[in-house]
Amino acid sequence: MRTFTSRRGRELLTALCAAALAVALTALPAGARTAPTATGSPRIASAQGAPDRPAPGPSPDPTLPAHALAAGDAPLDNPLKGFARFYQPGSDQNTGYPHSLTWGYFGLSEVMDNASNCGDYNWDALDSTLNAIAAAGNQAAIRLYMEYPGGTGSHPANAIPPCFAGHVDNRTNAYWNTTSPDYNSPYLLDALKNFIAAFGARYDGDPRLGYIHLGLIGLWGEWHTWPYDTDTTSDSYPNYMPTDAHAAEIINAYNSAFTHTRLELRYADSAGGAADSLPAIGYHDDSFCYREGDPAQGVTLPQSMGGAPWAQLQKAVEHGVENRWTTASMGGEVRPEIQSTAFNAWPGGSGSVDNMKACIELEHTTWKINEGSSGYSPTDPNVAAAVRLMGYNLSVKNAYFHDTAQGTTKVGVQIANTGVAPFYYPWTVSLGLKDSPGNVVKTWDTPWDLRKVMPTKIRAFPDWGVGSDPTYLDYGYPQYFDTSVDLSGLNTGGYQLVMKVKNPLETISPNAKKLRFANTGQNSDGWLDLGGMTVGSGQTPGPTSYEAEAPANTLTGGAATATCDGCSGGSKVGYIGNGATLTFNHVDGGTGGTHVITLHYASQASRTATVKANGGTPQTVDFSPTTDWTTPGTTTVSMNLSAGTNNTLTIANPSGWAPDIDKITVS
Numbered sequence: 001m002r003t004f005t006s007r008r009g010r011e012l013l014t015a016l017c018a019a020a021l022a023v024a025l026t027a028l029p030a031g032a033r034t035a036p037t038a039t040g041s042p043r044i045a046s047a048q049g050a051p052d053r054p055a056p057g058p059s060p061d062p063t064l065p066a067h068a069l070a071a072g073d074a075p076l077d078n079p080l081k082g083f084a085r086f087y088q089p090g091s092d093q094n095t096g097y098p099h100s101l102t103w104g105y106f107g108l109s110e111v112m113d114n115a116s117n118c119g120d121y122n123w124d125a126l127d128s129t130l131n132a133i134a135a136a137g138n139q140a141a142i143r144l145y146m147e148y149p150g151g152t153g154s155h156p157a158n159a160i161p162p163c164f165a166g167h168v169d170n171r172t173n174a175y176w177n178t179t180s181p182d183y184n185s186p187y188l189l190d191a192l193k194n195f196i197a198a199f200g201a202r203y204d205g206d207p208r209l210g211y212i213h214l215g216l217i218g219l220w221g222e223w224h225t226w227p228y229d230t231d232t233t234s235d236s237y238p239n240y241m242p243t244d245a246h247a248a249e250i251i252n253a254y255n256s257a258f259t260h261t262r263l264e265l266r267y268a269d270s271a272g273g274a275a276d277s278l279p280a281i282g283y284h285d286d287s288f289c290y291r292e293g294d295p296a297q298g299v300t301l302p303q304s305m306g307g308a309p310w311a312q313l314q315k316a317v318e319h320g321v322e323n324r325w326t327t328a329s330m331g332g333e334v335r336p337e338i339q340s341t342a343f344n345a346w347p348g349g350s351g352s353v354d355n356m357k358a359c360i361e362l363e364h365t366t367w368k369i370n371e372g373s374s375g376y377s378p379t380d381p382n383v384a385a386a387v388r389l390m391g392y393n394l395s396v397k398n399a400y401f402h403d404t405a406q407g408t409t410k411v412g413v414q415i416a417n418t419g420v421a422p423f424y425y426p427w428t429v430s431l432g433l434k435d436s437p438g439n440v441v442k443t444w445d446t447p448w449d450l451r452k453v454m455p456t457k458i459r460a461f462p463d464w465g466v467g468s469d470p471t472y473l474d475y476g477y478p479q480y481f482d483t484s485v486d487l488s489g490l491n492t493g494g495y496q497l498v499m500k501v502k503n504p505l506e507t508i509s510p511n512a513k514k515l516r517f518a519n520t521g522q523n524s525d526g527w528l529d530l531g532g533m534t535v536g537s538g539q540t541p542g543p544t545s546y547e548a549e550a551p552a553n554t555l556t557g558g559a560a561t562a563t564c565d566g567c568s569g570g571s572k573v574g575y576i577g578n579g580a581t582l583t584f585n586h587v588d589g590g591t592g593g594t595h596v597i598t599l600h601y602a603s604q605a606s607r608t609a610t611v612k613a614n615g616g617t618p619q620t621v622d623f624s625p626t627t628d629w630t631t632p633g634t635t636t637v638s639m640n641l642s643a644g645t646n647n648t649l650t651i652a653n654p655s656g657w658a659p660d661i662d663k664i665t666v667s
Contacts, residue, residue, distance in 0.1 A: 047463045048320040054454055056477040061568055063543040063665050064400035064412055067531040072520035074393055076384060079503055079513045080210045081391030083370040084141050087129060093136040096374030100513040101210055102133045103369045105152050106144045107159025108216065115162035118191040121198055130208040137511030139210035145221030149176040164188060171240055173228050180225055183217060183242035192216055193253040200257025207504035211262050211331050213284055214254050217247065222286060223266040244272035251275050262329045262424055268315040276319050282328030285312040288368055289359035290335035291352050298354040300363065304462040313362055317463050325364030325421050332368055339372025346382035361459040364420045366391035393419035394453060395518040397478055399530035401497060402544060405487060406536050407588035407645025408552055410545040412482030413499060417453045426451060428502045431485055432527065433495040442490060448481040482569055484550040488586055488645060492536035498527040546584050548573040548661040554583040566630040567662040572602060574660040577653030582661055584649040589641030596667045597639050600632045603659030612650045613639040623659045632662045
């Protein structure tokens with residue numbers, strides 16, 4: 001039994017002791033870890049193999065000057081990754097090793113506390129905890145249970161809802177001295193599915209929540225009832241687990257109820273692999289990177305790397321879900337017995353610690369419960385390397401913009417990910433300008449999706465047969481994003497162009513941890529310096545691009561924005577003509593005079609359009625066919641523009657269809 005320092009008190013010690021007992025279950029033989037199908041035969045698929053590389057995305061706009069950004073170390077407490085500490089009411093949650101996640105258990109009976117009505121829910125326990133965690137600036141990872149040997153100290157050992165009494169049979173788990181409900185009871189299954197639906201309706205997308213373990217079933221909500229489990233051939237204990245079909249009902253209920261908040265399931269073979277075809281369900285390894293037994297076997301790495309037949313990634317390989325990380329998160333807990341020494345031999349392992357770097361790289365670990373991290377030095381280079389490898393590690397390689405600009409101008413960035421997993425949430429990315437004292441004087445929200453920034457390298461499983469271990473494969477690409485911003489209304493002068501990812505928790509808590517990039521120009525306020533920009537110099541600017549889909553533009557008639565994979569910014573404007581028009585507003589004419597307008601368009605057929613600057617005479621322009629409707633071509637027209645940034649350019653066709661417009665560039 002490991003010992004954590006006495007200052008934590010009885011409640012935490014109780015919870016950790018229980019966790020240590022729970023993880024001892026990984027010593028079970030392989031048969032005890034294989035979830036049978038309805039016929040009793042193990043459901044074994046095959047390794048998925050190396051995943052297909054994602055598309056590289058658009059290339060940087062060649063009309064925009066590139067500004068290289070210096071790389072740096074990302075912070076150790078970036079949101080939604082790294083280590084999670086146990087929630088302790090009234091304590092300072094931000095002591096110990098830097099972290100942004102807090103872990104909490106809840107008994108189901110604390111929510112379903114009405115003895116006469118299983119459909120009456122009391123969310124006070126969850127809300128008070130989530131509020132306290134949010135106030136500390138952290139997001140929560142949680143699990144609900146019905147059986148918890150000894151309880152947590154502040155949450156009950158027997159958390160079977162009182163409304164089950166007289167409707168659901170109970171059994172005794174004499175090994176753990178717990179009461180186990182009949183998980184096959186139709187009354188219980190209906191009540192749990194109704195609860196999950198209400199749980200999702202209330203909390204799906206809640207900014208206070210980072211991850212939810214499916215829980216509810218088995219000891220600690222870990223989807224096992226050992227020794228009262230599915231393996232009844234080598235012992236006298238009856239099986240207390242639900243059938244695969246009934247357990248699958250719980251998994252599917254969660255999958256339907258939560259479409260935003262990330263979900264994690266304990267084992268790939270739970271419910272006979274019911275989550276195999278559910279890409280939104282991730283997994284949590286609660287005995288992460290531990291070696292046990294004589295001879296010692298790993299309980300995370302696959303058998304091809306010395307793992308046990310029941311190891312977490314062995315089951316993932318057998319079910320063909322070893323690449324589930326591409327769509328869902330991987331969490332869990334560093335095995336409590338090794339938490340204090342887990343990173344001493346980094347990047348490898350020693351004794352009971354398996355090859356830690358391999359565990360993180362092959363599981364594509366984003367986060368782990370690690371109460372032992374309270375004793376880590378924040379300057380320990382081994383731990384820092386592991387934390388930065390976990391989950392996402394984003395850096396901006398280049399920013400693209402004109403050093404001097406007026407009116408509407410385009411800004412782009414190229415972002416790379418050197419972590420092992422993507423960022424899993426669609427947090428808003430904003431651009432801004434800071435004045436010389438450092439005040440943010442203007443901001444613009446962008447449509448950029450950080451979830452597209454996949455790891456540039458992935459480690460191959462030996463099971464894939466693509467090379468000796470370790471073999472690293474090229475995977476993701478640095479992703480280029482751009483958008484147009486309107487500089488109208490800003491005072492002439494010098495500014496700092498900045499970028500920030502908005503943590504939704506900031507709308508609730510001023511202490512919310514900021515997502516920060518691995519760049520030297522990253523500021524603690526969340527804003528990343530992209531470079532200096534001068535606004536309104538009065539000189540003729542260099543080539544400036546204007547996106548057709550920019551919010552500042554005016555669309556009339558049936559003209560509409562549409563996605564376009566080959567277009568700049570991923571969008572275009574179509575259905576122009578026959579009375580519908582597209583007007584670019586706030587076009588910068590510099591000091592005035594004739595300018596060359598390059599029209600970027602897509603049209604699989606020959607078309608014509610009129611182009612008019614301000615109130616001038618429309619010019620008819622011919623557009624040759626392009627390869628398809630998503631591969632832009634270009635043509636040019638010379639137009640007279642007025643000085644300043646209040647020019648308009650209108651594209652129309654009064655008697656037919658014009659081409660789809662990607663953007664214009666003004667030289």
